[in-house]
Amino acid sequence: MGRFALRQSLNLKTVSAGVVAAIFGCTGPALIIIGGATSNGLSYSETISWIFAVYFFSGLLGIFLSIKYRQPIAGAHSIAGAVLVVGSLSFFTINEAVGAYLVAHLLIILLGTSGLIDKVMNWLPVPIVMGMIVGVMIRFATDMITSITISPLLAGGAIIAFLLSMRTKIPPVLSALILSILLAVLTNQFKIESISEGFILPQLIMPVFSLDAIVSIAIPLAILIICTENAQATGVLMAQGYKPPNNAMAIYGSIVGLVGSCFGGHAINIAGPMTAICSDQDVGEKEHRYAAAVVCGGLFSTFGLFATVLVPFIIAMPSVIVSVIAGLAMLGVLINSLKAAFSASHFQMGAFFALIIGMSGISFFNISAPLWAIVGSLMVSFLVEREHFTLGRKEKVN
Numbered sequence: 536m537g538r539f540a541l542r543q544s545l546n547l548k549t550v551s552a553g554v555v556a557a558i559f560g561c562t563g564p565a566l567i568i569i570g571g572a573t574s575n576g577l578s579y580s581e582t583i584s585w586i587f588a589v590y591f592f593s594g595l596l597g598i599f600l601s602i603k604y605r606q607p608i609a610g611a612h613s614i615a616g617a618v619l620v621v622g623s624l625s626f627f628t629i630n631e632a633v634g635a636y637l638v639a640h641l642l643i644i645l646l647g648t649s650g651l652i653d654k655v656m657n658w659l660p661v662p663i664v665m666g667m668i669v670g671v672m673i674r675f676a677t678d679m680i681t682s683i684t685i686s687p688l689l690a691g692g693a694i695i696a697f698l699l700s701m702r703t704k705i706p707p708v709l710s711a712l713i714l715s716i717l718l719a720v721l722t723n724q725f726k727i728e729s730i731s732e733g734f735i736l737p738q739l740i741m742p743v744f745s746l747d748a749i750v751s752i753a754i755p756l757a758i759l760i761i762c763t764e765n766a767q768a769t770g771v772l773m774a775q776g777y778k779p780p781n782n783a784m785a786i787y788g789s790i791v792g793l794v795g796s797c798f799g800g801h802a803i804n805i806a807g808p809m810t811a812i813c814s815d816q817d818v819g820e821k822e823h824r825y826a827a828a829v830v831c832g833g834l835f836s837t838f839g840l841f842a843t844v845l846v847p848f849i850i851a852m853p854s855v856i857v858s859v860i861a862g863l864a865m866l867g868v869l870i871n872s873l874k875a876a877f878s879a880s881h882f883q884m885g886a887f888f889a890l891i892i893g894m895s896g897i898s899f900f901n902i903s904a905p906l907w908a909i910v911g912s913l914m915v916s917f918l919v920e921r922e923h924f925t926l927g928r929k930e931k932v933n
Contacts (some may be wrong), residue, residue, distance in 0.1 A: 544826035551709035551818025551828025571621030591839030597832030611806030666886035670893020679862020767807025885916035
């Protein structure tokens with residue numbers, strides 16, 4: 536079970552990182568689901584059930600994987616997948632969507648049990664994966680800066696608190712979070728709406744298997760989970776010196792996802808951004824960082840269980856706080872990934888194209904930028920630095 540017990544790994548740094556990761560995951564991504572469900576005519580109970588499924592079960596997944604492998608592996612739902620589903624619900628019923636979710640997870644389980652996912656991830660050049668990570672996640676840092684123009688007090692105060700805390704023993708992100716929330720309360724920027732009456736229980740949704748829905752939702756969703764969400768998390772863990780269990784993450788995620796689908800959850804997978812927050816060097820010693828993902832998972836599951844009560848508070852939180860805290864939490868990951876992408880002598884052109892394609896945010900065929908960053912950069916490397924595929928495999932992140 537590993538050298539360090541969980542209780543020994545729970546400290547101010549790991550707990551605060553887990554809290555920050557949970558706040559990030561339970562705000563913006565949850566609002567995408569709420570907005571999409573509302574615009575597509577889903578009932579409030581169906582919306583709450585959807586939120587319950589993706590947060591309760593992904594939280595359990597993160598707790599299980601983190602403890603089992605002693606790595607900061609945070610579970611979550613696919614943000615890109617939520618966007619895909621929101622657009623598809625205009626053409627398919629929720630029952631047809633649930634049928635497609637089940638098929639997507641079965642496809643992932645099949646690929647995971649075959650060992651194909653692990654083989655592909657081991658074959659991908661590290662600089663290219665790191666370039667993709669920077670390209671996809673750099674928006675968190677830029678959004679942090681632009682948030683200053685929206686609210687100089689909240690964003691600027693959080694950044695100053697972060698920088699000053701770097702010279703103390705207080706976790707910098709925790710200091711920034713506490714100060715920004717206090718300032719928001721003092722300036723009356725929390726807008727709490729009326730809380731829904733009663734406690735809404737999650738409801739089972741019977742699947743309907745439609746070929747059109749499987750083609751339009753299931754196949755793109757499976758690709759997104761493997762090549763966007765899990766690939767980001769794998770790259771982040773590699774950048775921090777871990778050896779992520781790629782096949783296990785995919786298999787366990789989709790086994791849990793099969794259960795979550797029955798309640799309307801579109802995806803259960805490994806979270807790139809939350810894993811990045813929990814695995815950062817500022818969280819503490821490498822052996823202890825998994826505790827941050829355990830804390831995050833516990834808060835995720837709690838949020839899912841009490842979604843009826845907590846959703847109004849999430850809606851009330853100023854978006855500036857989410858933007859600036861997410862950006863600050865990603866700084867360490869971005870710096871380490873940049874070093875891993877461009878400190879080696881191999882795949883420099885491929886890594887650069889992975890970075891700029893990831894930054895572009897392009898989307899074709901309902902597949903988002905992370906996958907195209909990998910595909911496009913591999914094509915570039917095959918054209919201009921083919922010999923690096925022989926030499927570059929020796930370069931791994933320590």
